[in-house]
Amino acid sequence: MVQSSVLGFPRMGKLRDLKKATEAYWGGKLSQDELLAEGKRLRLEHWNIQKQAGVDIIPSNDFAYYDHVLDHIQMFSATPERYSKHGLNALDELFAMGRGHQKDGIDVPSLEMVKWFDSNYHYVKPTLQDNQTFKLAEDPKAVRHFLEAKEAGIVTRPVLLGPVSFLHLGKADRGQTVDPISLLDKLLPAYEELLKALKKAGAETVQIDEPVLVFDLPQKTRDAFKPAYEKLAALQGEAGPQLVLATYFGDIVHNLEVVDSALQNVSAIHIDLVRNPEQLEKVIEHLGPKQVLSAGIVDGRNIWKNDLKKSIEVVETAIQKLGKERVIVATSSSLLHTPHTLASEKNLDAEVHDWFSFASEKAVEVAVIAKAVTEGPAAVKSELEANAKSMESRATSKRTNNAEVKKRQEAVTKEMHERKSAFPERYAQQKKTLNLPLFPTTTIGSFPQTKDIRVQRNKFTKGEITAEEYEKFIEKEIRDVIAVQDELDLDVYVHGEPERNDMVQYFGERLDGYVFTTHAWVQSYGSRCVRPPIIVGDVSRPAPMTVKESKYAASVSKKPMKGMLTGPITCLRWSFPRDDVHQSVQAQQLALALRDEVVDLEAAGIYVIQVDEPALREGLPLRAGSEREKYLSWAVDSFKLSTAGVRDGTQIHSHFCYSEFQDFFHAIAALDADVLSIENSKSDAKLLKVFIDEAYPRHIGPGVYDIHSPRIPSEQEIKDRLDEMLQYLKPDQLWVNPDCGLKTRQWTETKAALENMVNAAKYFRSKH
Numbered sequence: 001m002v003q004s005s006v007l008g009f010p011r012m013g014k015l016r017d018l019k020k021a022t023e024a025y026w027g028g029k030l031s032q033d034e035l036l037a038e039g040k041r042l043r044l045e046h047w048n049i050q051k052q053a054g055v056d057i058i059p060s061n062d063f064a065y066y067d068h069v070l071d072h073i074q075m076f077s078a079t080p081e082r083y084s085k086h087g088l089n090a091l092d093e094l095f096a097m098g099r100g101h102q103k104d105g106i107d108v109p110s111l112e113m114v115k116w117f118d119s120n121y122h123y124v125k126p127t128l129q130d131n132q133t134f135k136l137a138e139d140p141k142a143v144r145h146f147l148e149a150k151e152a153g154i155v156t157r158p159v160l161l162g163p164v165s166f167l168h169l170g171k172a173d174r175g176q177t178v179d180p181i182s183l184l185d186k187l188l189p190a191y192e193e194l195l196k197a198l199k200k201a202g203a204e205t206v207q208i209d210e211p212v213l214v215f216d217l218p219q220k221t222r223d224a225f226k227p228a229y230e231k232l233a234a235l236q237g238e239a240g241p242q243l244v245l246a247t248y249f250g251d252i253v254h255n256l257e258v259v260d261s262a263l264q265n266v267s268a269i270h271i272d273l274v275r276n277p278e279q280l281e282k283v284i285e286h287l288g289p290k291q292v293l294s295a296g297i298v299d300g301r302n303i304w305k306n307d308l309k310k311s312i313e314v315v316e317t318a319i320q321k322l323g324k325e326r327v328i329v330a331t332s333s334s335l336l337h338t339p340h341t342l343a344s345e346k347n348l349d350a351e352v353h354d355w356f357s358f359a360s361e362k363a364v365e366v367a368v369i370a371k372a373v374t375e376g377p378a379a380v381k382s383e384l385e386a387n388a389k390s391m392e393s394r395a396t397s398k399r400t401n402n403a404e405v406k407k408r409q410e411a412v413t414k415e416m417h418e419r420k421s422a423f424p425e426r427y428a429q430q431k432k433t434l435n436l437p438l439f440p441t442t443t444i445g446s447f448p449q450t451k452d453i454r455v456q457r458n459k460f461t462k463g464e465i466t467a468e469e470y471e472k473f474i475e476k477e478i479r480d481v482i483a484v485q486d487e488l489d490l491d492v493y494v495h496g497e498p499e500r501n502d503m504v505q506y507f508g509e510r511l512d513g514y515v516f517t518t519h520a521w522v523q524s525y526g527s528r529c530v531r532p533p534i535i536v537g538d539v540s541r542p543a544p545m546t547v548k549e550s551k552y553a554a555s556v557s558k559k560p561m562k563g564m565l566t567g568p569i570t571c572l573r574w575s576f577p578r579d580d581v582h583q584s585v586q587a588q589q590l591a592l593a594l595r596d597e598v599v600d601l602e603a604a605g606i607y608v609i610q611v612d613e614p615a616l617r618e619g620l621p622l623r624a625g626s627e628r629e630k631y632l633s634w635a636v637d638s639f640k641l642s643t644a645g646v647r648d649g650t651q652i653h654s655h656f657c658y659s660e661f662q663d664f665f666h667a668i669a670a671l672d673a674d675v676l677s678i679e680n681s682k683s684d685a686k687l688l689k690v691f692i693d694e695a696y697p698r699h700i701g702p703g704v705y706d707i708h709s710p711r712i713p714s715e716q717e718i719k720d721r722l723d724e725m726l727q728y729l730k731p732d733q734l735w736v737n738p739d740c741g742l743k744t745r746q747w748t749e750t751k752a753a754l755e756n757m758v759n760a761a762k763y764f765r766s767k768h
């Protein structure tokens with residue numbers, strides 16, 4: 001019999017219940033016992049959803065109150081002393097590491113949090129000491145949750161993050177020099193003890209995740225697998241559970257040697273066949289005579305209904321080579337990255353509703369595929385027929401295919417990606433049109449999104465005020481931020497983005513080819529969730545999206561007004577993309593829509609236009625090499641296509657929320673933006689050296705202060721920062737601006753910080 005399995009389930013619950021309970025606990029409105037009870041309720045509910053879906057192998061220890069990597073830090077007693085020394089209870093210590101703790105005389109900032117591979121989930125980085133020790137915590141969470149499920153009549157397969165990935169994803173603490181992977185010998189006994197404890201509790205198999213196998217790994221990390229898995233696999237049988245080694249988000253073919261030498265002894269290997277179906281054959285060749293293949297065939301990263309017929313074919317290929325007993329049908333990765341259930345979506349159009357599948361529905365899909373290959377397709381005849389209909393409906397729908405868009409894409413030429421003249425000529429023109437001083441000052445787009453703005457927007461969405469009333473309100477907001485910018489004496493103004501709920505959703509709502517959900521939240525970090533819009537079909541722009549507000553702003557402003565757009569890659573990355581056409585095709589469609597917007601803005605008298613691409617970097621494929629180059633090539637093209645339609649005298653800006661350009665500087669340079677604003681205030685100004693080394697000819701505004709904190713930077717601090725920057729950038733190249741938009745800040749601190757910023761710029765202006 002072919003078994004079905006889920007690698008992990010979303011934690012938040014149907015209505016973001018966990019978020020609500022956790023935040024209530026943080027706010028002192030819920031007791032710890034109540035929060036723990038809510039966690040337990042959610043775990044049981046999620047296990048039961050999977051059981052009722054017919055899933056054979058259900059995970060436990062996938063649940064976390066904040067983050068699963070953070071749980072491992074605590075489970076192996078790797079909590080840095082600055083958190084452990086206060087005698088906080090386990091849960092509060094966990095939250096202290098995740099989000100900092102500032103209460104009762106304790107004041108510790110959080111541990112670093114970074115993106116989980118190429119997803120929008122963030123994990124807490126294990127932060128290790130030179131004299132690091134590890135010890136299995138008393139009553140470890142993995143065992144506790146296994147027993148909890150068992151008591152409810154569900155024997156689960158616990159999930160652990162493997163020791164090599166745990167260390168590879170970690171870092172030395174500040175002031176420490178330890179190379180995390182060198183701690184393997186110290187860490188392994190804790191894993192051995194945990195596996196033994198799980199076996200004792202009744203766990204027959206454990207899923208051990210080593211997702212770092214999809215990276216290009218340094219030799220030291222590659223070498224770590226062999227000793228690690230010789231030890232852990234040796235426990236299989238009497239002393240420990242069978243191990244299912246799981247990889248996801250990429251292929252492992254380049255690491256098959258490692259897999260060969262080290263992982264021969266684990267009982268099963270899981271691979272992601274959604275991302276990299278071509279690895280199937282190679283991995284099968286490398287399996288030992290008894291090893292089982294867990295085929296990740298139901299997408300854990302997207303919301304599309306599975307094409308059952310196709311999946312069954314893939315699984316059949318594996319079965320032909322391995323036999324039914326040696327194949328498991330699984331989700332490609334944990335379902336953490338998908339929303340809870342499609343059943344909550346009451347407002348979706350029936351046509352598209354039928355195309356989607358969220359976590360609860362995906363659990364059913366793995367079960368159906370497993371049944372089909374075990375008992376034959378007749379056993380799931382009605383499911384297969386319904387599925388084939390959905391596939392057909394999506395493939396042929398008018399929403400999916402827009403002939404006009406395709407025609408336009410065919411007509412895209414190379415020339416459309418290039419500005420009319422090279423930068424020096426453009427700059428000469430721009431000087432005339434814009435007449436800016438040296439060290440021009442500007443902001444990144446948004447001004448504080450006050451409660452009043454949110455209230456009015458809500459009223460408008462609910463129909464409590466008319467479109468006209470709302471428009472009047474937005475105009476007043478725009479006038480107000482312009483008055484503030486007058487007072488501050490900034491040089492290039494923005495309209496403040498009061499009309500935007502979110503930098504991607506706002507555009508999605510104005511484009512054809514998108515749909516929106518009401519409850520499809522996905523965890524981003526801790527209690528934070530995002531609700532990405534969904535690209536369902538060819539994207540086009542039925543009407544201008546931002547021209548009205550920008551034009552109004554320009555009409556009441558005496559200085560140049562900067563138009564503000566979200567770039568094609570950021571729109572793509574922060575949405576659920578289609579899986580039926582390549583992402584480069586979707587990016588080009590978005591680019592064409594934005595190109596029209598850029599040209600319309602220019603025609604409306606907007607001669608500075610910023611196209612934000614904060615997500616450009618996170619789209620980089622996980623491995624260096626040709627994949628990465630291909631991505632950068634179409635990503636850069638889509639930016640250029642969206643911006644190159646303007647005259648020389650119109651200045652194109654772009655903005656990125658990071659400063660690490662070293663590994664893809666050529667792509668940043670290739671964007672050919674007249675001005676780049678980047679986040680820099682918290683990084684070393686030395687990072688700017690790459691701009692001299694590469695003789696970057698255009699203009700740059702490295703952020704002079706951090707906008708994530710309410711702290712007001714002094715004028716002197718900003719001057720010092722600019723001084724440092726001038727070691728790397730020429731005076732006529734440097735813009736003065738904050739790190740990012742100001743929407744999350746309060747007005748008082750915003751005004752004070754910008755006042756200091758403008759004064760610092762003026763000081764340098766007087767010196768040059």
Ligand code: GLN
Nearest residue numbers: 444445446612614741742
């Ligand atoms: N223009 C956007 C703003 O100011 C940029 C946000 C971002 O880069 N994340 O809010």
Ligand code: ZN
Nearest residue numbers: 656657740741
């Ligand atoms: Zn930003």
